[in-house]
Amino acid sequence: MSKFVWNQKLSEEIFAAKYMLHGEKSPEEVFRGISKEIASPELKENRKKVEEQFYEQLTSGKLIPAGRILANARPQSPMKNYNNCFTIDIEDSMTGIYDSLKEDAMISKMGGGVGFDISKLRPKGTTLSKGGQASGVISFLRIFDQSAKTIITGGHRRSAHIALLDISHPDIEEFITIKQGDRNKELTQFNISVKISDDFIKAVENDSDWNLVFDGVVYKTVKARYLYDLVAKNSYIHNEPGIFNQDLIEKYNNGYWAFKMDRVNPCGELVMPPYSLCCLSAVNLSKFVMNPFTDEAEFDFEGFIESVTIAIRFLDNVLDKTEYPLEKIETFSKQWRRIGLGFTALGDAFTMMKMKYGGSASLKLGEKIAKTLRDTSYNASADLAAEKGPFPACDIPKLLEANFIKELPEAILKKIAKTGMRNIQLNTVAPTGTTSLSVGQNCSSGIEPIFALQYDRSVRTGVEDETRTETVYDYAWMQYLDMRDDEEELGNAPDYFVTTMDIDPKKAIDMQAIFQKYIDHSISKTLNLPPGTSFEEYKDLYMYAYKQGLKGFTTFNPDGSMKGILEYSEKKESQSIKRVLAPERPVDLPCEIHQIKVKGNKYIILVGILNGSLYELFAIDDPEDHIDLKKYTEGIVRKAGKGRYDLHIESGPVTATMKDFTRTFDSPNGSLARFLSMALRHGTPLQFIIEQLSKDTNFEDFERALSRVLKRYIIDGEEVIAGENKCEECEGKLVFRDGCVTCPECGWSKCS
Known part of the structure; x- marks a missing residue:
């Protein structure tokens, strides 16, 4: 019998807290309950066999169901919602809006996220038939936002939401700029995205006019490039709105003859029509790497095909066992049987194959994995159609004319022509955060690279306020450490261990684009921008993502996200000083190397970056005594002991280490760098630091050098x-x- 083995305390604790909710004492009990429940729609003579297939996939860690399945799918469970997110419609009338608000509340109560398109709502200032003026789309979004804040979903959390608005809607300017983080704390329960079209992008490229239109009436004409820049600027500073490429999404709509896919779930991985749901699971790619970290490492495609085939049956059965929050959703879902099978641990799989994420070898393997996932999923759905019948709305001649399906291999097309399909669309890539951290043993999430090799966290021991420190490891990194025979220092990772901040943004887009070619839904991915990315560079990335064929595009700018601590409201007389705990420093911290010359004096300043934020400063006063740092722009500062730091440089074939480079740090300049580091890691705004440096009437050369470097990080x-x-x-x-x-x-x- 399969046995699920934990290799990290954190993963075990999270699994127990999140998913062992029905009296289970072990993960095997959880997986047995899920297997029994999801196999129950099978014919009696086939049920036990299918249950064992499901159980083996779950206990081996190859199949990771979505959170609602893990938490709720048991024969005895009182909560039978097995789906994470849903979409609804909003009609342009008070009755329609408040009917939708009720639907939204019902979904939230069951623990589901909600996505909808608000482009049907009339713009602000429109004259109403019974007098007065329309209050606009934002006013109604605020009502939905307040409702989401009020309802605790599934008894323990608030519902996630996403709203989309067409780029031609007259309220689009207000929509684009409505979310500004802590500055205004608007729509805190919502993500927002702008629906763009091919015509809009052409207008941007040609610097043409763009009409803002509703119900055939032009309300305003602006430059398309102005709107494009407005979207990019708010996203650059505040990380929203995202982009929804409507024409590309519609081009690959398998149900094109019956509905438009004009909305998305809150995380963005499923593009859907109204009254659809997210029926999700992921295959753990790290489980298919044979002989990891060796020159003989290879990907087990035969095992992968077997797991994908079983997973398609698993998700199709979920549709028959789940309870639906609305009759409309149940009717539509059973007519079309939409599911979303994806994967997780892509970053770990590449690393275990000794491939750099984003390198040519990883792109080649990624494409083969993506194509295998698509072909196996469609083949399995066609087989299920032969066994159980196609989805009720299946129109085989029209289905075969769908652009995405026409790209399938000939053998699968022949099978579909004969049997139809069991599911209208099949694949996605979801974020898989908590499930990858727990069941996946902290494997890299979804399509993302490894976030961090390891980090320390404080854990309460249960004895008063006593805590202990516990190190949490990335799954692949832990496997690597377990395999080593030598006693090399912790932190000396081979160059194929690539983390999020190591990857060029365009390479990350290229990876997403490779998979998007073979994924019929969308992909949930947030592009992490390198610190110091300029606005012009950012706008280029927006256009690059569109040209590469991404259905959606969302980013996180660490510099922009600092806006919350850079801006303050008026201070009240009674306001007290808040003490902020600094995040703990990892063993290795990426740094950027700056060469500064002030009045003939040369300085080299290292800026340490933690999760995109400035964390520490080091200064090297006499670079001639060390390795020639003028050639390099980045490195790693490694904590070698108490008060001891090494600078590690890797650039192509060149590797160099400056041991204990802070040994001469006990100087006025070193002390200043220490104090500034303390201010940075405790959240002091850069403007304040720079202003204080410039207030010094003597303003020495070193202070001037530090000021110049820090100014580069202000937007x-x-x-x-x-x-x-x-x-x-x-x-x-x-x-x-x-x-x-x-x-x-x-x-x-x-x-x-």
């Missing part, structure tokens, strides 16, 4: 919030631009 256009923030000439608001304090109104500028 252009950021408002000045420290000291005198009004222009000396016109009293307009000052902003940072190109490292200087500038007034956009009159052009006054001051550079320190």
Whole structure:
């Protein structure tokens, strides 16, 4: 009998807290309950065999069901919702809006996220038939947002939401800019995305006009490039809105003759029509790497095909066993039988194959995995159609004309022509956060690369306030450490251990594009931008993602995300100082290397980056005494002991280490760097630090060098919030631009 073995305490604890909810004492009991429940729609003579297939896949860790299945799918469970997210429709009438609000509340109560398109709602200021004016789409979104804050889903959490609005809607400018993080705390229960079209992108490229239209009436005409820049700017600073490529999504709609896929679930992996659901599971790719970390490593495609085939049956059965929050969703789902089988641990699988994520070898293997997933899924669905019947709305001649299906191998097309399909669409890539951390033993999530090799966390022991420190390891990194025979220092990872911040953004887009060619739904992925990415570079990435064929595009800018601590509201007299705990430093910390020359004096300043935020500063006063750092722009600062740090450089074939480079740090410059590091890791805004440096009447060369480096990390256009923030000439608001304090109104500028 299969046995599920834990190799990390954190994974076991999370699994127990999240999924052992029905009196189970072991993961095997959980998996047995799930297998029995999801196999129960099978014919009696086949039921036990299928149950054992499901059980073997679950206990081996090859198949990881979505969270609602793991938590709820048991014969005795009182909560029978096995699906994470749903879509609804919103009609342009008070009755329609409040009917949808009720539907939204019913879904939230069952523990589901909700996605909808609000493009049907009339724009702000439109005259109403009974007098008065329409309040616009944002006013109604606020009502849904408040409802989501009020309802605790599944008894323990608030519902996730996503709203989409067409780029031609007259309220689009307000929609694009409505979410500004902690500045306004708007729509906190929502993600938002803008639906763009091929015509819009052409208008952007040609710098053409773009009409904002509703119900055939042009409300306003703007430059398409202005709207594009507005979307990009708000996303660059506040990480929203995302992009929804409507024409590309519709091009690959298998049910094109019956509905439009004009909305998405909150995480963005399933593009769907209204009243659809997310029926999700993932195959764990790390389980199919044979002979990991050796030159003989290979991917077990035969085993992968077997798991995918079983997983398609598993998800199809989920549709028959789940309870639905709305009759409309049940009717539509059973007519079309939409499912979403994806994968997780792609980053770990590449690493175990000794491939760098984003390199040519990984792209080649990724494409083979993606194509195998598609072909196996469609073949399995056709076999299920022969066994159990096609989805009720199946129209075989029309199905065979779908653009995505026409790209399938000839043998599968012949099978579909004979049997039809059991499911209208089959594949996706979901984020798999908690399930990958628990069942996946902290494997890399979904399509993402490894986030971090290891980190420390504090755990309460249960004895008063006593805590212990526990190290959490990435799955592949732990496997690698377990296989080593030598006693090499912790942190010395081979170069194929690539983490999120190591990857060029365009290579990450290329990887997503490779998989999107073979995924009939969409892919949930957030592109993490390297610190210091300029706005112009960011806009280019937006266009690059569109050209590469991504159905959706979402980013996280670590510099932009700092806006919450860079901006403050008016201080109240009674306001107390809040003490902020600094995040713990890992053994290895990526750094950026800056070469600065001030009045003939040369300085090299290292800026340590933790999860996209500035964490520490080091200064090397006399670089001639060390390796020639002028050739390099990045490295790793490795903590070698108490107060001891090594600088590790890897650039192509060149590898160099500067041992204990802080040994001469006990100087005024070293002390200043220490204090600034302390301020950075405790959340002090960069503007305040830079202003304090410039206030020194002597403003020594080293302070000037530090100031120049730190200014590079302030976003252009950021408002000045420290000291005198009004222009000396016109009293307009000052902003940072190109490292200087500038007034956009009159052009006054001051550079320190």
